[in-house]
Amino acid sequence: MARAGLAPPTVSTGELATDAAPATRWRPPGYWPFVVPALIVVVGVIVFPWAFTLWMSLHEWKVGSAPAFVGLSNYARLPTDPRFLDAVWQTLLYTALSVVLPLILGTLAACVFHARFPLRGFLRGVFILPMMATPVAIALVWTMMFHPQLGVLNYLLSLVGIPAQLWVFHPATVIPSLVLVETWQWTPLVMLIVLGGLAALPTEPYESAQIDGASLWQVFRHITLPLVAPFLFVAAMIRMIDAVKSFDIIFAITQGGPGTASETINIYLYSVAFAYYDVGYGSAIAVVFFLLIIALAAALLVVRKRTQGAVG
Amino acid sequence: MNLRWLLRQAALLFAVLVIVSPVILFFVWMLSLSVKYEIDNAAYPPILIPERFAWKNYIDVLESNRFSTYFVNSLLVTGTATGLALLVGVPAGYGIARMKAAKAAVVILVARITPGLSYLIPLFLLFQWLGLLGTLWPQIIIHLVVTVPIVIWIMIGYFETTPLELEEAAVIDGASRWQVFRHVALPIAKPGIAVAMILAVIFSWNNFVFGIVLAGRETRTLPVAVYNMISFDQLSWGPLAAAALIVTLPVLVLTVFAQRQIVAGLTAGAVKGG
Numbered sequence: 073m074a075r076a077g078l079a080p081p082t083v084s085t086g087e088l089a090t091d092a093a094p095a096t097r098w099r100p101p102g103y104w105p106f107v108v109p110a111l112i113v114v115v116g117v118i119v120f121p122w123a124f125t126l127w128m129s130l131h132e133w134k135v136g137s138a139p140a141f142v143g144l145s146n147y148a149r150l151p152t153d154p155r156f157l158d159a160v161w162q163t164l165l166y167t168a169l170s171v172v173l174p175l176i177l178g179t180l181a182a183c184v185f186h187a188r189f190p191l192r193g194f195l196r197g198v199f200i201l202p203m204m205a206t207p208v209a210i211a212l213v214w215t216m217m218f219h220p221q222l223g224v225l226n227y228l229l230s231l232v233g234i235p236a237q238l239w240v241f242h243p244a245t246v247i248p249s250l251v252l253v254e255t256w257q258w259t260p261l262v263m264l265i266v267l268g269g270l271a272a273l274p275t276e277p278y279e280s281a282q283i284d285g286a287s288l289w290q291v292f293r294h295i296t297l298p299l300v301a302p303f304l305f306v307a308a309m310i311r312m313i314d315a316v317k318s319f320d321i322i323f324a325i326t327q328g329g330p331g332t333a334s335e336t337i338n339i340y341l342y343s344v345a346f347a348y349y350d351v352g353y354g355s356a357i358a359v360v361f362f363l364l365i366i367a368l369a370a371a372l373l374v375v376r377k378r379t380q381g382a383v384g
Numbered sequence: 385m386n387l388r389w390l391l392r393q394a395a396l397l398f399a400v401l402v403i404v405s406p407v408i409l410f411f412v413w414m415l416s417l418s419v420k421y422e423i424d425n426a427a428y429p430p431i432l433i434p435e436r437f438a439w440k441n442y443i444d445v446l447e448s449n450r451f452s453t454y455f456v457n458s459l460l461v462t463g464t465a466t467g468l469a470l471l472v473g474v475p476a477g478y479g480i481a482r483m484k485a486a487k488a489a490v491v492i493l494v495a496r497i498t499p500g501l502s503y504l505i506p507l508f509l510l511f512q513w514l515g516l517l518g519t520l521w522p523q524i525i526i527h528l529v530v531t532v533p534i535v536i537w538i539m540i541g542y543f544e545t546t547p548l549e550l551e552e553a554a555v556i557d558g559a560s561r562w563q564v565f566r567h568v569a570l571p572i573a574k575p576g577i578a579v580a581m582i583l584a585v586i587f588s589w590n591n592f593v594f595g596i597v598l599a600g601r602e603t604r605t606l607p608v609a610v611y612n613m614i615s616f617d618q619l620s621w622g623p624l625a626a627a628a629l630i631v632t633l634p635v636l637v638l639t640v641f642a643q644r645q646i647v648a649g650l651t652a653g654a655v656k657g658g
Contacts, residue, residue, distance in 0.1 A: 106479030109472040124506035197643035209628035
């Protein structure tokens, strides 16, 4: 049986030893029975939706009417849809900020958490609460904090002499305000990944640097940074994938508003599919959205290759 | 020398304080909002600790007639979706690890990258066609999109590190593959299963986007119910903050008590659903 070849040889030998019975006896089909139930589920809830989305994207289909094949015209509509183009730009801005800020702050936090201090374990647990807490619940409290008259944020600003802001209620500040929430939420994940990297660092370079009298900054720039670069890359990749798809926080706080100032691709996709029930066009957006994420991931890989010489 | 050490310690503690305070202040403020009467929540300058505590905010939320329905919905959706995911995902992780077919996990990675809404549109149409809308089944099934990849991913990683010697010995003693899995591999894998279960439970409990489309009035889960409170029923902040805290409290408690498993799971797989 071809499948048996996939099993580790040691186990196959053992299996033969038990197969003392006649040669016609039924042979266990390797490890496939372990995988088949999951395979059925994965095909049903993951692979089928992918295929169905591709099929729908080639059809003009509003919920309630019959689908009609239209070829690529849903895709052709995208570059002429100003709301979609705005959403792409807003997604890229939101994503760039939501990758860079947590990356910087998370690395700093990891350097601090790498040291030994009392209650370190407990405080690390507290620090990761934002990313585990229910996003909608978090969003609700942030909405109250952003309130221009009654919100605590404007009060805190007034204490240091900064004038009151409109936060998520003004088109110019809505994306930075949402990024503030996203950064608060996801800096801990970057911290955990970089902390894992720091824990794996060799001690020798530090000892020789200390002997040579290197400054803290020199040690960070020339020893720590190159060594944790692979971890920073992983963190940047995960952060990018999550930020570009961010939905709960934006939807619960602004629903893409004011107007469409914070409407990212994901939020626009939601409106097209479930407010206008235009599932054909929505599917085309979903496909392009997926390709955009793949493209961004590829771009990150290229950046990583280019900088390997410079930083690493 | 001693003074320098002391200064460094003080600087370190200050740095820790600066880093952790946005988190602590946020949750303290959330708690404060939830125990204040409307008049205190509207006060300027803001009041952190009120003179009178509005415990009635919590009672209002807990006693509102639908809260228990939504709570049970959340339990059923998260419980069933996690249970089913463990049932199919743990053996799958074992099979994939033993077949050394880790490349099969590329499906899981692509699933991790795909936006949640790309599952929602086709499955919504499917559920509508099957006439399942209005029951909890659509949400239970679509939550598998969150839970199954987490479980498979973590279990592949875990079974790849468990020793093969015991399993080989059992095979030589005449145990079938199923018996080896059931009596040798599974008991060793308990810590890995715990990690997978905790993460699956949290990400399923927190999920919002699937619910807003698939849930009807009777089938809302807690995150959807809280969101609907903002938009329709409730305009006063106290009960809203209390509801938000109640919804997320189980997750916060779980995070503090199981942080070692959570950290291990997130840094090993870094998988999140939706």
